[in-house]
Amino acid sequence: MMNRSTAISLLSLLVTVFLIGIPTAATTLYPSFFESVLGWLPLDFIFTWMPQFGILLFGFLIGWYLRGEFETTDAERVDVIEGCIEKDDIAWKAKAKLSRGDLVDTDVEYKQICPNCQTPMKDEKYTPSRGRQQGNPRYGSSNTTRYIWKCPSSGCGHVATRNSGQHDEAENLFERHIGRIVESNEKEYSLQTLLNRIGEDEDVTPRRIWEEYAEVVDDEQVSTNCFH
Numbered sequence: 001m002m003n004r005s006t007a008i009s010l011l012s013l014l015v016t017v018f019l020i021g022i023p024t025a026a027t028t029l030y031p032s033f034f035e036s037v038l039g040w041l042p043l044d045f046i047f048t049w050m051p052q053f054g055i056l057l058f059g060f061l062i063g064w065y066l067r068g069e070f071e072t073t074d075a076e077r078v079d080v081i082e083g084c085i086e087k088d089d090i091a092w093k094a095k096a097k098l099s100r101g102d103l104v105d106t107d108v109e110y111k112q113i114c115p116n117c118q119t120p121m122k123d124e125k126y127t128p129s130r131g132r133q134q135g136n137p138r139y140g141s142s143n144t145t146r147y148i149w150k151c152p153s154s155g156c157g158h159v160a161t162r163n164s165g166q167h168d169e170a171e172n173l174f175e176r177h178i179g180r181i182v183e184s185n186e187k188e189y190s191l192q193t194l195l196n197r198i199g200e201d202e203d204v205t206p207r208r209i210w211e212e213y214a215e216v217v218d219d220e221q222v223s224t225n226c227f228h
Contacts, residue, residue: 074204075192076101081178082206083213084226085170089160090149091115092170093226095206096178101191103182108171114151114158115225121149123162173221181213189216 081096091113097104112121125147151158184190194212198204207227214222 072100073192074195075182075190078191078195078204078206078209080206081181081209083174083177083210084223085174085177085221086115086223086225087170087173087221088163088166089115089158090121090166090170091118091223091225092167092174094170094174096174098182101182103178106171106175106178108167108174110167112149112160112166113226114153114156115223116158117151117153117156118226118228119151119153119156121151121158121160124148124150177213177217177219177222181209189213 078101079098081098083094083096085092085094085108092108093111093113094106094108096106113119114121125145127144127146147162149160149162180187180189181191181194185192187193191209194209194216195204197212197216198208202208210222211224211227214224
């Protein structure tokens, strides 16, 4: 569906072509034809009322645009939601871009965050001790090295298993949850309902919307542990 800004731009282009482009082309490319046309056109009437018509048209377009702005809901004014997905002991910071209530794009940072202290984790590897490997069929001669994500913060030491596809899973989860927010109507987790839940004395920020969503859905994968 064409939005108001696009419609106004298109109408302005058509008016410009009609009032300026066509007469200019006619007088330049077909002067004899244009002179014959001028003979039967009511030029006095046209030149008298054309400015008034242009002013009225311009006022109509401005009024139409402003009416659309005033009729826009709070949910349609939200252009960004910041979120956090937690899976397999790793937190992922994410962002969704919206346009008039519709999802435009999602992005999940490729940065593994410690859910305990919000510190970016580092990839490490280690080899289990021989005593641990003996008698355990999981540790073969070619499968002794373990790859992990580890929090470098002193006093934390949080560790998570490192597997391929973890980032893709976080992206899919975030897109699914954002889809629920923007596509649902009159649900407790719909965007307009979340905005209504935020107090009037609070600032409506991209992060605050997600925090309200996390409180409503009570899902362990919907986290706020990315935020300081």
